[in-house]
Amino acid sequence: xxxxxxxxxxxxxxxxxxxxxxxxxxxxxxxxxxxxxxxxxxxxxxxxxxxxxxxxxxxxxxxxxxxxxxxxxxxxxxxxxxxxxxxxxxxxxxxxxxxxxxxxxxxxxxxxxxxxxxxxxxxxxxxxxxxxxxxxxxxxxxxxxxxxxxxxxxxxxxxxxxxxxxxxxxxxxxxxxxxxxxxxxxxxxxxxxxxxxxxxxxxxxxxxxxxxxxxxxxxxxxxxxxxxxxxxxxxxxxxxxxxxxxxxxxxxxxxxxxxxxxxxxxxxxxxxxxxxxxxxxxxxxxxxxxxxxxxxxxxxxxxxxxxxxxxxxxxxxxxxxxxxxxxxxxxxxxxxxxxxxxxxxxxxxxxxxxxxxxxxxxxxxxxxxxxxxxxxxxxxxxxxxxxxxxxxxxxxxxxxxxxx
Amino acid sequence: xxxxxxxxxxxxxxxxxxxxxxxxxxxxxxxxxxxxxxxxxxxxxxxxxxxxxxxxxxxxxxxxxxxxxxxxxxxxxxxxxxxxxxxxxxxxxxxxxxxxxxxxxxxxxxxxxxxxxxxxxxxxxxxxxxxxxxxxxxxxxxxxxxxxxxxxxxxxxxxxxxxxxxxxxxxxxxxxxxxxxxxxxxx
Numbered sequence: 001x002x003x004x005x006x007x008x009x010x011x012x013x014x015x016x017x018x019x020x021x022x023x024x025x026x027x028x029x030x031x032x033x034x035x036x037x038x039x040x041x042x043x044x045x046x047x048x049x050x051x052x053x054x055x056x057x058x059x060x061x062x063x064x065x066x067x068x069x070x071x072x073x074x075x076x077x078x079x080x081x082x083x084x085x086x087x088x089x090x091x092x093x094x095x096x097x098x099x100x101x102x103x104x105x106x107x108x109x110x111x112x113x114x115x116x117x118x119x120x121x122x123x124x125x126x127x128x129x130x131x132x133x134x135x136x137x138x139x140x141x142x143x144x145x146x147x148x149x150x151x152x153x154x155x156x157x158x159x160x161x162x163x164x165x166x167x168x169x170x171x172x173x174x175x176x177x178x179x180x181x182x183x184x185x186x187x188x189x190x191x192x193x194x195x196x197x198x199x200x201x202x203x204x205x206x207x208x209x210x211x212x213x214x215x216x217x218x219x220x221x222x223x224x225x226x227x228x229x230x231x232x233x234x235x236x237x238x239x240x241x242x243x244x245x246x247x248x249x250x251x252x253x254x255x256x257x258x259x260x261x262x263x264x265x266x267x268x269x270x271x272x273x274x275x276x277x278x279x280x281x282x283x284x285x286x287x288x289x290x291x292x293x294x295x296x297x298x299x300x301x302x303x304x305x306x307x308x309x310x311x312x313x314x315x316x317x318x319x320x321x322x323x324x325x326x327x328x329x330x331x332x333x334x335x336x337x338x339x340x341x342x343x344x345x346x347x348x349x350x351x352x353x354x355x356x357x358x359x360x361x362x363x364x365x366x367x368x369x370x371x372x373x374x375x376x377x378x379x380x381x382x383x384x385x386x387x388x389x390x391x392x393x394x395x396x397x398x399x400x401x402x403x404x
Numbered sequence: 405x406x407x408x409x410x411x412x413x414x415x416x417x418x419x420x421x422x423x424x425x426x427x428x429x430x431x432x433x434x435x436x437x438x439x440x441x442x443x444x445x446x447x448x449x450x451x452x453x454x455x456x457x458x459x460x461x462x463x464x465x466x467x468x469x470x471x472x473x474x475x476x477x478x479x480x481x482x483x484x485x486x487x488x489x490x491x492x493x494x495x496x497x498x499x500x501x502x503x504x505x506x507x508x509x510x511x512x513x514x515x516x517x518x519x520x521x522x523x524x525x526x527x528x529x530x531x532x533x534x535x536x537x538x539x540x541x542x543x544x545x546x547x548x549x550x551x552x553x554x555x556x557x558x559x560x561x562x563x564x565x566x567x568x569x570x571x572x573x574x575x576x577x578x579x580x581x582x583x584x585x586x587x588x589x590x591x
Contacts, residue, residue, distance in 0.1 A: 019569065020419035052413050052543040062543045065550035069540060072553070072564040075572030087570035091543035 007040040007396060010118050012109065012135045013126040016046040016085070022285040027150065027180075027204040027310060028126050029080055034205040034384035035391045036081030043076070043120070044085045045112070047105050047131060054093040062091045067111045074112055088112050090130075098153070099162040102130035106137045118143055122395045127151045128177075129163060132170040144175035146394060148202060149184050152307060158191050171195040176394050178202035183307030183328045203333070204310050205387035208379040212319030216297045219321065219362050221252050223296035225289055225311045226303070228259030228280075233302030233325065233347075238265055240302075240354035242272035254279045254296060256289055293318035298361070302354055303327040304347055313382055316341055321369055323357050337377050340370035405432040407568060408535035408561070410552075412458065412522065413544030414443035420541050423568040425450035432536075437529055439522070439544075461525045471514050475507045523551045530561065537563045537571055 011032060015025025025046075036042040054062060066089070079085040090108040092101055117140035124146045125135035132147040139145050147170060157163045171177055171192055178200050179185035189196045222241060226232045234255065245251045255265070255278065262280060269278040284292070293299070299315030301324040309329035312322055322342035324330045330344065338344045343364075345357035380386055393399045407427045411420050420436060427434040428450050435454045438444055449455055462468055479502060487495020526548050530538070538561045540549040553561055565571040 018419060018567070019422040020416050050416065050543050052415055054543060058544075061547045065546035066543070068550045068554060069546060069564060069566075073540070073566055075565060075570055077570045077572065085570065087565075087567050089543075089566045091546065 005040040006121055007038070008120040009035070009039045009042045009122045009124060009395060010120045011042060011044040011083070011124050011126070012047060012131045013044065014047055014049060014105065014131050015126065016044065016048075016079075017285075018046075018048065023283060025126075030205045030207070030384075031126075031148070031387065031391070032083050033080040034388040036083040038388055038392045039083075041120075042081070042083035044079060044083055045088055045109065046085055047088050047090050047109060047134065049092045049101060049105075049130075050089045051092045051094050054091070059091070059093050063107075066091055066108070070112050086112070097160055097163065098129050098157040099160055099166055102133040102166060105130035105134040109134045109138050113138060117141070122146065124148070124391070124395070128167050128170045129157050132174065133166050136170055136173040144395075145173065146176040146178070147174050148178045148180060149188065150180045150204075150307075151184070154184065154187050158187070164191065168192060168195075171198060176200065178394075180204060181307035181309075181329050182332060183305065202390060203382045203387060204308060205384045206310070206313045206317050206378070206382045208317045208375050208383050211375075212294055216319065216321070216366070219298045219358075219365055220248075220250055221254070221296040221298070223254050223256065223292060223299050223315070223320070224301070225256045225293070225299070225315070226301070227257050228255060228261040228265060230261070231304050232259075233304050234259075234261060234265060235268070236349070236351045236354060237300055237302045238268055238272070238274075238278070239351035240358070241278070242269075242274045243351060243355050244358055245274055245277060249277075252277045252279070254281060254292060256281045256284055256292055258283045290314075290318060293320055296320065298323060298342075298358075300354070300358075301325065301330070302345075306330065309333060313378060316371075316374055316378060319371060321361060321365065321371070323354070323361055333378075333382070337370075337374050339368070341374045342369065405430075405536045406533050407432055407434045407537045407539060408530050409434065409436040409539045409541055409568075410526065410545040410549050411436055411541045412439040412526075412548060413542030414439060415542045415544075417444060417447050419567065421447050421449055423539065424453045427568060428452040433533070435529065435535070437526055456529050458522050458525050461529075462521055465521065467518060471511070475510055475514075476503075479507070523548050526552055535561050537561070537565065537568070537573070539568050539571070540564065540566055 013025060013028045016028055017024065017026055032042065032044055074086050074088065076084040076086055088108060090105050092104050118138055119140050121143060123135045123139050123143055125131040126148050128147055128149050135145045151157065158167060177198055179188060180202060185199055185201060188199055224234065224237055228234050241251065241253045266280065269275045293315055299312065299320040299322045301309065301312050301322060303309065303325055304327055306327040306329035312324050312330050313333055315322055323345065324342065325345055325347045327347055334341050343357045343361040345353050409420055409424055424434040424436050435456060436449065437456045437458065440459045441457050480499060483495050483499045530552055538549060538553065540546055553564055563571060
């Protein structure tokens, strides 16, 4: 790598939006977009796991070829915020555990770096395994490594002794560790109580720059953005929507996302007689999701469990009132402005909870909400400037990671 | 500019389809080399994208055509000619037995002896027309790509990459993540 400056940052991430998976890693992209302008130079290594059915002999052949190709195949490409991106595929045999995958990332990054350590003074990795592991293993002696953990699959990462051992080493060797949401931080503190004080908190940056062109006049067009899964409470949402629509036939529901429940939800919508009012868009690119948010009147987020709940904040940023469950993340992110943002309901197994929440929200709309206040408060908490400032203070001074 | 996508592993299909379409949209030409068409049956390539199936090329190789004629076509024809009328049932059983007990085994042995001809076929595809950019799109394609650019008779391909979007080229219209976006759900 070329000579470095003090504000030279390398970001290592397993996720960044691609044509194959346009959603994956949007939050990493947002972090880069927010923080890169405050750096002299930022290089993002997108270590993209390429999974294939490979036995040991095939993996050896692929590894040799991969290393041979790397010399000619790694190009710096401009990306958001003025950063450069290096796209690095990591061949991964199908069926490996998180620990073994992290080892493949470490090896691929080392090969990409030509065996030399990273010289930049700051490396920021996204998720402890695989990228945090690859970062601490490839960082130079004077490089400070920071890690942000977002993964919802932490339990899987930590369920094997090797995974815990590697994670412990990442925590031990990094200069700062940030967890996105208490749902991520808590299992880490439980698994590694000796590192509890080192595990700080950060949020994903949200852009509050663009306001909605037309104000919302009625809460008619419902929107859900997320995986079509039980965990996200989508079946309950559909039942609740049908009950509300029986009172008001003008209501519509758009479900943005994909998941295993698509077929059963489609069938259930037909059974409930609301098929003509329910739209399943499938997965859509991020800019399309934003457009849909601006074309709807209400974001319903009935999740059962959430580490942060970025979709809720993005809905608010797009000007939507929210009907959201107390599922872990939103209680914290919307603390103090719940009433101004919409209505918060308990996690239950009863669709009538959502129905009652909707009726309450409608009775308070619009006078009982204060979207301008909500945007102002959330922008100060989670806006690009706030999140960038936190990172820059962490990277370029000796300030400790912000506490949870 | 001619871009050759080496996609013999048949994974990351959405990216291959989208990036090959982008090549055409950028005014270039694209060839996608796949092993078999079956895994791609649900994909729609953009107009102008040339898709080459290695299995089809292999079937047209002289050795394979002779092998197919000797092992399968000729015996089948003989048995069907002989097995008319009352001998039809006997002939059918004999054909099945011949195929499972001898022909299929002999075919597998032939494939083992012949070895993997895909590298040779890929080199031929890569040379006509000569590729300006080689995009390696999956792990299974990597050994073939390494041979393609590393062999003594290798066609000179100026640029190699793992994604057209990250080829180090910056034509207008090339995919760039939109900074004005929502992040969606990180679960």
